[in-house]
Amino acid sequence: MKARVFVTLKTGVLDPQGKAIGHALNGLGFRTVGEVRQGKVIDLDLAEKNETAARASLREMCEKLLANTVIEKYEIELKP
């Protein structure tokens, strides 16, 4: 089973990297671009076949290692 985990900064947490990208895009002439936020995407191959079990273990991975839950939130997407 393939899984995709998004780790992004919580709303309200300053994102200087996103701001820099936004400014650069505006500078390149992309005037329609408003707010930009940058995060991480992690693609995992799991041997787990059961979706509920996979989701539970991914949640644990996020809490333990992948995300800093003080300032970051995560989303889990499964592709069987």
Added chain:
Amino acid sequence: MKARVFVTLKTGVLDPQGKAIGHALNGLGFRTVGEVRQGKVIDLDLAEKNETAARASLREMCEKLLANTVIEKYEIELKP
């Protein structure tokens, strides 16, 4: 319109960061984890209302700034 852009390394390009995450997860006891790849996710707010135009301009942003197309590939997701 909100857009999400994924920038990930092309298959075949070594991803030491992903490997490190995979090792760390195995070390933490997540034995079902196989290959891990890490990439970037960029969330953008666009003033553009037209989906085709938005997609075209996002493609241009990726080619010009967001992705290094020699080693990275990108995916564009639109949420109206």
